[in-house]
Amino acid sequence: MRAVLRPTSNPSKYGVAGVLAALLPLFALTGCGSSSDETGGDDPTPPPTTQAAPKDKGPLCVGEAAADAVHVLRGGGFRLPGGGGVQYAEATADGTTRTATLRDGAKYEDGQKEQTVEPGQEITVSGHDYTVSQICSYRVVLDPQDDAAKSALAAAPASLDSKGGEADDGLCFTTAPSVLAAASKGFPAKGEALSLVNNSGVSTFPTGLSLTVSVDAATRTAGIGGNCAAIPVAMYQDVRVGDTVEFAHVLFKVAELTGDAVRLTRTSD
Template sequence: MRRASGSGAVAVAAVLGDGARYEAGRTQQTVRAGQRITVSGHGCTVRQICAYRVVLEPAAEPDKAAAAAAPSSPRPVGGEADGGFCFTTNPTVLATASKGFPPRGDTLSVLDNGGVRRFPAGLSITVSYVDTRTRTARLRGDCAAVAVADYDNARVGDTVEFAGVLFTVSGLTERAIRLKRTST
């Protein structure tokens, strides 16, 4: 999962959760770039940590191949069956997800208070709050019933990422958050 603090600063370490958020057995670990770790029984290396993401590279060839494989069906069906859409480096899947967003330079608006935007490849983006007093918001991306991005205290100017696509938080109102697409 990716988590941002809204500070805009580059992170030196990050806390990764492993397992369902509210179930017994969930673990957390603090990681640093270059560190070899195990997540859900799979070895990987932490390649990058910044304010908006943690990049993990699988260590074993079968895990690398699985991450790059295309799902068996091009249509998401919901739930855990969509894991192949959500946790992949497959260029076709990433291109499909990218096409579901507005083009570079355009703005995507997501309504506050549980407003959900659904996209191809099984991703949904939700805004759980917008605080106009502190000018912060919380955005979350879910795919296959799993949080894949969580941006708490996001502010105008912060970078967020969903399905490999970068956005800048370009506006906050009482009713919505606006995201300007910055990557192709």
């Protein structure tokens, strides 16, 4: 059964538009291929929240992540074959089940259509069919159901060097094993820590990903934003110690929040 699309002009807090103001400075980032411990630039980080949202009721994930599938990260967008895209706009959990609100387009624009989906549901986005194989608090996994979309997503770019902007589409929106392997190597090894300094600028990675963070000491939460190929690819709001986040198919757990930094521990290979 396919979800009914409906236009929206009032996106929720967890939608891309809800944090658009926080990520506007990131649209101009080029995502140059520097190492993961570099920071720089004059762009402000996402503003801290004044009141933390209620803790997610879980479960963390429902469904099984299909291999070679698209990972759409919470609060972010993903460019898809066919010229369009999809955003993970909002998450809902009741302690037993999960649903996700998906919005058309790789980044927010007024009047975009949205649909609420469940694990196992079939949807059509950008002219191609996908199955929602898994919904997590931090991602939605879409399994392409036609060969054209699968081939386009799996095609490796001519170069693994980041050039910045839309030229990095092949590095940022892909299922190509060579690209995902290069992105993985840009992070600390499994079990090691990645520290993101509060309001210090932008941390950039070899395949074009840029991360920025802002800590709210009053609520002991943080916002972590990701940008790639001039698209906000993730915006994790009200992140707490113990929460899971993902970047470039790599999983991390929030290990520590201080007034100065967020420390993430890599939990996947």
